Amino acid sequence: SDSMMTEYNPNYEFGGNAISIKDLKEIPREQLRLVKALGQGAFGEVYQGFFRHRIGDAVEMPVAVKTLPELSSTQAETDFLMEALIMSKFNHPNIVHFIGVCFDKHPRFIVIELLAGGDLKTFLRESRPKPDRASPLTMKDLLICIVDVAKGCKYMEENRFIHRDIAARNCLLTTKGPGRVVKIADFGMARDIYRADYYRKGGKAMLPIKWMPPEAFLDGIFTTKTDVWSFGVLMWEVMSLGYMPYTGCANREVMSLVTSGGRLEPPTNCPPQLYAIMTQCWHPNPEERPSFSLILERLGYCMQDPDVIRAPLPVYAKPPSSERDTT
Numbered sequence: 001s002d003s004m005m006t007e008y009n010p011n012y013e014f015g016g017n018a019i020s021i022k023d024l025k026e027i028p029r030e031q032l033r034l035v036k037a038l039g040q041g042a043f044g045e046v047y048q049g050f051f052r053h054r055i056g057d058a059v060e061m062p063v064a065v066k067t068l069p070e071l072s073s074t075q076a077e078t079d080f081l082m083e084a085l086i087m088s089k090f091n092h093p094n095i096v097h098f099i100g101v102c103f104d105k106h107p108r109f110i111v112i113e114l115l116a117g118g119d120l121k122t123f124l125r126e127s128r129p130k131p132d133r134a135s136p137l138t139m140k141d142l143l144i145c146i147v148d149v150a151k152g153c154k155y156m157e158e159n160r161f162i163h164r165d166i167a168a169r170n171c172l173l174t175t176k177g178p179g180r181v182v183k184i185a186d187f188g189m190a191r192d193i194y195r196a197d198y199y200r201k202g203g204k205a206m207l208p209i210k211w212m213p214p215e216a217f218l219d220g221i222f223t224t225k226t227d228v229w230s231f232g233v234l235m236w237e238v239m240s241l242g243y244m245p246y247t248g249c250a251n252r253e254v255m256s257l258v259t260s261g262g263r264l265e266p267p268t269n270c271p272p273q274l275y276a277i278m279t280q281c282w283h284p285n286p287e288e289r290p291s292f293s294l295i296l297e298r299l300g301y302c303m304q305d306p307d308v309i310r311a312p313l314p315v316y317a318k319p320p321s322s323e324r325d326t327t
């Protein structure tokens with residue numbers, strides 16, 4: 001057997017028990033059918049495909065397949081394994097469902113549920129009001145997206161798992177249409193840090209500075225309150241329909257702005273009750289930031305508040321020329 005099976009077999013501990021590679025569900029490759037590329041993941045191409053539970057089954061389940069290129073470093077192999085271990089332990093409706101792996105030989109695959117609505121950031125940008133049509137979304141739709149992510153975050157908080165990269169780009173939708181459910185679907189940052197006790201991908205360039213609190217980018221301190229800060233930025237992303245936070249600012253400018261108390265402005269038409277939750281998530285003192293269970297409670301009140309629910313979404317306004325989107 002090759003390096004994946006022998007040299008690197010890091011154990012992973014989640015919610016009290018340790019697991020390792022042997023606990024991962026191995027899928028026979030013949031039960032998988034890759035159809036089309038969805039885009040580049042952190043390692044290699046991500047494909048849309050189908051998974052047949054049993055050979056001969058007529059029913060095929062749509063899946064997303066993360067691939068690890070054959071010529072990958074040992075580090076990448078370990079990271080890939082760690083990501084599978086992390087995802088395999090979650091069990092929550094607002095966290096992407098892990099199906100299994102093909103680790104018997106190259107190319108290695110991680111198979112997860114396919115969320116046909118694509119990522120949340122793209123969905124928000126596509127849902128902006130256009131000159132010829134108002135946004136198809138209501139304030140309630142946006143609030144439901146935010147509540148879905150908060151539920152996933154609450155589950156991670158309860159299991160003392162720190163995600164480190166909560167952002168609209170890392171969330172997916174079951175569908176773009178009504179009844180959509182948002183799920184947290186990318187654990188790359190947590191995987192990197194879990195495996196190495198410092199962030200090794202090379203300096204600040206790789207860090208999601210605009211989603212990080214001061215204690216994280218200044219002192220490398222990460223707790224569940226780090227995810228609370230990032231969740232506040234995700235709320236801002238949703239309410240602005242997918243704008244890049246701190247539009248036009250470089251990471252260094254954001255770091256000095258935020259450390260001197262500067263914060264994101266309320267998005268157009270954002271109900272003050274929602275902006276209040278965002279600013280609580282951005283409290284300079286991590287302990288003063290609300291827990292995800294408290295955030296969910298406050299979001300619940302917003303869902304019951306007609307002033308919030310009935311607030312209109314912004315009508316068509318030419319995006320500011322400086323709204324350069326670089327993610």
Ligand SMILES: C[C@@H](Oc1cc(-c2cccc(S(C)(=O)=O)c2)cnc1N)c1cc(F)ccc1N1NC=CN1
Binds near residue numbers: 114186
């Ligand atoms: C790994 C990948 O996972 C998925 C992507 C899409 C998915 C992503 C985009 C578009 C479509 S779709 C609407 O064409 O079916 C489906 C659907 N389901 C997934 N499980 C992913 C998870 C994320 F949290 C964020 C982005 C991506 N990727 N990776 C490569 C492209 N996106």
